[in-house]
Amino acid sequence: LTRELETLVAGEQQCVAKVMLTRGEGGRGYDGSECQQTTRILSLAPFPAQYAQWRQEGINLLVCRQRIGDAPMLAGLKTLNRLEQVLLKSELVSRGAVEGVVLSSRGVLVEGVSANLFWRRGKTVFTPDLARGGVDGIMRRQVMAMLKQMSIELRVVEAPLESLWQAEEVWLTNTLMGIVPVNGIEDIHY
Numbered sequence: 001l002t003r004e005l006e007t008l009v010a011g012e013q014q015c016v017a018k019v020m021l022t023r024g025e026g027g028r029g030y031d032g033s034e035c036q037q038t039t040r041i042l043s044l045a046p047f048p049a050q051y052a053q054w055r056q057e058g059i060n061l062l063v064c065r066q067r068i069g070d071a072p073m074l075a076g077l078k079t080l081n082r083l084e085q086v087l088l089k090s091e092l093v094s095r096g097a098v099e100g101v102v103l104s105s106r107g108v109l110v111e112g113v114s115a116n117l118f119w120r121r122g123k124t125v126f127t128p129d130l131a132r133g134g135v136d137g138i139m140r141r142q143v144m145a146m147l148k149q150m151s152i153e154l155r156v157v158e159a160p161l162e163s164l165w166q167a168e169e170v171w172l173t174n175t176l177m178g179i180v181p182v183n184g185i186e187d188i189h190y
Contacts, residue, residue: 004042014047016176020080050098051177058181059172061112063161064088064100068110068133076136088113099172101164101185104133108158115172115180116140119164124153126163139173164188 001019009017019042026035068084092100092113101117102110109128111117116137118127125147130136147154157163164170170182170190184190 001040004040008042008044012044016045016047018043018045022080048176051180054098054180055178058183059098060183061170061172061185062092062095062097062100063186064091064102064113066091067103067105067107069105070132072132075133076130078135078137085113101161102134103161106132107160109161109163110134112172115174115177118143118171118173119167120169121167124155126155126157126159126167129156129158137173138175139178143173143179 005017005019009015019040022039022041023032024035024037024039026032066084066088068088074081088100088102092098099112099115102113104110109117110130111128111134116127116135116139118125118140120126127140127144128134144154164185165188168190170185172180172182182190
């Protein structure tokens with residue numbers, strides 16, 4: 001896999017290499033017991049140019065009208081079963097936004113459409129509990145480790161949307177965008 005990735009990105013200065021793993025070919029239906037060999041799919045795409053500007057200038061969010069359901073068996077994982085995010089991204093496009101806050105069907109904060117969510121109030125940083133859904137991103141874990149190393153209190157919480165209205169600072173993270181400050185969410189400005 002490493003050799004395949006090195007060949008794929010050879011000559012690229014900055015790009016996005018994506019690796020997808022599936023259970024492979026097998027019988028019809030949900031039973032994967034006949035699948036004997038994992039299928040690997042590698043793809044290459046340009047690096048999103050807007051992320052550098054977002055990191056410098058910040059972005060505004062909207063609150064997504066659509067909500068995502070609890071999926072505790074998939075909680076924390078980034079799977080190919082992301083139809084809810086496809087629908088959420090369509091909502092962002094139709095509303096003229098670049099990113100949004102996503103709530104669960106129970107009304108608690110989960111994440112951004114394509115990023116993890118953090119907020120700060122006083123000397124405490126908060127991030128949503130992803131035990132029932134959402135992606136436990138690589139950059140999220142790095143930020144959490146950095147906060148611990150810096151002795152900054154971090155609380156992983158189930159919190160309502162209103163928690164963001166009381167925040168002094170909000171930011172999003174993912175592996176490609178890094179850490180992006182949030183300037184505002186709808187009528188709230190930070």
